[in-house]
Amino acid sequence: MSTPAVTAMQLGLQSCGSCSLLSRPAPGEDEGRCPRCDRLLSFRESGSVERTWAFLIAAAICYVPANLLPVLTTVTASGRDSDTILQGVVLLWSPTGWPLSLIVLVASIMIPSAKIVALIYLLVSVQRGSVENNEQRIRLYRIVELVGRWSMVDVFVDTFTAALVQLQPLMSVEPALGLVFFAAVVVLTMLAVESFDPRLIWDPLSAREVRYA
Amino acid sequence: MPERDPPLPHVGEARTVVKKRTRLSVVWIVPIVAALTGVWVAVTRILSEGPKITIALRSAEGLEAGKTKIRYNGVDIGGITMIRLSDDRQGVIATAQMAPKTEEFLVEDTKVWVVRPRISGATVSGLGTLISGAYIGMEIGHSRKKQRDFVALAAPPVVTGDVPGRFFVLETPNLGSLDYGTPIYFRRLEVGQVVSYELDKAGQSFGVRVFVHAPYDQYVTPSTRFWHASGIDLSLSATGVSVQTQSLLSVLIGGIAFETPATGPVLPAADADTVFPLFVNRAEAYKPAARDPHSYVLVFRQSIRGLSQGAPVEFRGVPIGEVVEISPQFDAKTDDFTVSVTIRVDPRMLGVKVVDEDPGDASARRKRTIETLVARGFRAQLRSGSLLTGALFVAVDFFPDAPPATVDWSQEPVELPTVPGQMEGLEASVASILRKIDKMPLQGIGDGLKKAISELDLTLVSARGTLDNADKLVQPNSVLGEQLGTTLQEVSRAARGLRVLADYLEQHPEALLRGKPGEAK
Numbered sequence: 001m002s003t004p005a006v007t008a009m010q011l012g013l014q015s016c017g018s019c020s021l022l023s024r025p026a027p028g029e030d031e032g033r034c035p036r037c038d039r040l041l042s043f044r045e046s047g048s049v050e051r052t053w054a055f056l057i058a059a060a061i062c063y064v065p066a067n068l069l070p071v072l073t074t075v076t077a078s079g080r081d082s083d084t085i086l087q088g089v090v091l092l093w094s095p096t097g098w099p100l101s102l103i104v105l106v107a108s109i110m111i112p113s114a115k116i117v118a119l120i121y122l123l124v125s126v127q128r129g130s131v132e133n134n135e136q137r138i139r140l141y142r143i144v145e146l147v148g149r150w151s152m153v154d155v156f157v158d159t160f161t162a163a164l165v166q167l168q169p170l171m172s173v174e175p176a177l178g179l180v181f182f183a184a185v186v187v188l189t190m191l192a193v194e195s196f197d198p199r200l201i202w203d204p205l206s207a208r209e210v211r212y213a
Numbered sequence: 214m215p216e217r218d219p220p221l222p223h224v225g226e227a228r229t230v231v232k233k234r235t236r237l238s239v240v241w242i243v244p245i246v247a248a249l250t251g252v253w254v255a256v257t258r259i260l261s262e263g264p265k266i267t268i269a270l271r272s273a274e275g276l277e278a279g280k281t282k283i284r285y286n287g288v289d290i291g292g293i294t295m296i297r298l299s300d301d302r303q304g305v306i307a308t309a310q311m312a313p314k315t316e317e318f319l320v321e322d323t324k325v326w327v328v329r330p331r332i333s334g335a336t337v338s339g340l341g342t343l344i345s346g347a348y349i350g351m352e353i354g355h356s357r358k359k360q361r362d363f364v365a366l367a368a369p370p371v372v373t374g375d376v377p378g379r380f381f382v383l384e385t386p387n388l389g390s391l392d393y394g395t396p397i398y399f400r401r402l403e404v405g406q407v408v409s410y411e412l413d414k415a416g417q418s419f420g421v422r423v424f425v426h427a428p429y430d431q432y433v434t435p436s437t438r439f440w441h442a443s444g445i446d447l448s449l450s451a452t453g454v455s456v457q458t459q460s461l462l463s464v465l466i467g468g469i470a471f472e473t474p475a476t477g478p479v480l481p482a483a484d485a486d487t488v489f490p491l492f493v494n495r496a497e498a499y500k501p502a503a504r505d506p507h508s509y510v511l512v513f514r515q516s517i518r519g520l521s522q523g524a525p526v527e528f529r530g531v532p533i534g535e536v537v538e539i540s541p542q543f544d545a546k547t548d549d550f551t552v553s554v555t556i557r558v559d560p561r562m563l564g565v566k567v568v569d570e571d572p573g574d575a576s577a578r579r580k581r582t583i584e585t586l587v588a589r590g591f592r593a594q595l596r597s598g599s600l601l602t603g604a605l606f607v608a609v610d611f612f613p614d615a616p617p618a619t620v621d622w623s624q625e626p627v628e629l630p631t632v633p634g635q636m637e638g639l640e641a642s643v644a645s646i647l648r649k650i651d652k653m654p655l656q657g658i659g660d661g662l663k664k665a666i667s668e669l670d671l672t673l674v675s676a677r678g679t680l681d682n683a684d685k686l687v688q689p690n691s692v693l694g695e696q697l698g699t700t701l702q703e704v705s706r707a708a709r710g711l712r713v714l715a716d717y718l719e720q721h722p723e724a725l726l727r728g729k730p731g732e733a734k
Contacts, residue, residue, distance in 0.1 A: 013224070014227070022224070023224065023225055023227050024224050024225065024226055024227055025227055026226075026227035026228065026229050026230065027226075027227070027229060031230045032227025032228060032229075032230070033227065033228055033230065035225045035227070035228070041227060047238050047240070050238050050240065050241075051238060051240040054238065054240040054241045054243050054244050055240065055243055055244070057244040057247075057248075058243040058244035058246070058247035058248075059247075061244060061247040061248045061251050062247050062250075062251065064251060065251050065254050065255070069254070080289070081280070177254065181250075181251075181254075184247065188243065188247070191243075195240075
């Protein structure tokens, strides 16, 4: 591990979240704004952990109905069929269709759940002031940030399908309630990732080094 | 504390803003809203969950858990969620999740059945299921008693819902071409269908349940006759050939027709589930029903070949009953085998008025009548009905020459005396002639005849000789002829002389006394 550099916070300075300009914090208890871009300044994103938790919990709650409720209703001559995401995976699973099935499984079920688990891990480790695996944790954060938006593909495909497959009276596809919850999961996890301040990962390490310095 | 050197260049001072006191971040509204939404969805889901039912089926063919729907009048009101074998492995138990607010449909007399494509003679139904797969049909009952476990019907009910009309039961010994949905015709109009049929416990007859739609059900009265209208009823009579059919459809697939006889009292419509006999054809149906038949036993000592059950009993050509049973019997008293034929006769067919009277009186009157009739020569006889088939029928008539007989009232049914049949009588007289012929001394007669013939021969020979001689006598140049000629000439001369004498005497009668004058003196 390389020698950690001095952080702005250690110098008693605040770095702007958007333009990265260093400023002295506002005197007293008052909040300061960036003199260059007028962004609210703080040593760390204020309430980052709390906000992340809020979004994460909301996402976790939505994750349950997103998987239990049907996302698509197919109306064919044989009647109405509503399928949940998992039923779709099972439906697609065939000797030739398994790659597609796998994509749906990974993008729609594994990634959202992995994101939630990863964020919980990051939050817990930050709150416990852990100094272990810092580099892995920041890598994890980046992966989560990068990959998160791709879960929207499922919502995207489903809405497209619903819009395109309207072959009345032979067949039509309608989005179902589960899709709304699924979209909410994706959006909420993205918000959670946004609100998480990765600088928090390094703070305990800096604090410790300072302590032992 | 962090070190402060090297000293920083000019660093701007943050502007001072009055801090807002926030106790709890607003962001917590997000998970609260999410949780509330989730709870709301869950609650509505649970509340909207309908009852669960089980359906016992014979087989799950065409049914699929999660796919097969339960429909009432074409509306999905539930779906099969699970299919498993029944505990005895003889059938299938399907668990179904019903739609919300269907509790009141699930009562005791609600019927369920599997709708599959079904093509029988009369109906093609459930064609939609060829594409969509089978579904469970449901007919909602009226009972108030709730039920959750149903047994599927073997076949879809033909009449569903509250179609106005009435059910009747027809009894028939054999089903013929009847099937579910076989049409019922009234004056060649299709007015109903066969709904179901079942064999009775004894396996003797079928109870065919039929449904007649309103308003035609009012034409079914207690005197209505139902008959098989299947196929073509072809009858040959003195007036020609007559063909009776219902519709072309019924020719192909069979049907049932009914009619109420125009004669007779006008009766109110029959109650639902009234049992009617189902006749073989219209003629049979219109055969007056023997309401109060009298059974009699006829004992024959001849072959009854050609007599069958159901053969008519006729009085001077009028059918009055039929043969019910034929059974050979051993008569221990006479050590003789006889054939006893039981007949059933409707006395009304003979114009006997059946009046309501005391049964004892009726039986006494009947006894008296029968005895009088038998005393007058009332007998039963087997007659040949058809020379082609040799079929026999029983004829009853008066035979004044029949040997006297008595009626034995001790046994039931009563035995009526019989006389031998026509053929039988003919046979008997021919036999007696033959017996007489057999008794003749044909050999002696033959011998005598032979002797007489030979004597005759001799006589003839001598007669011939005599005739030859006579022939010779009368030949023209024979001596006899010549002498005869001469003799005749003499006779002729004598006759002439006699004439002359007669003439002279006429003119001169005195000559008899005086003689000829010339010669006198």
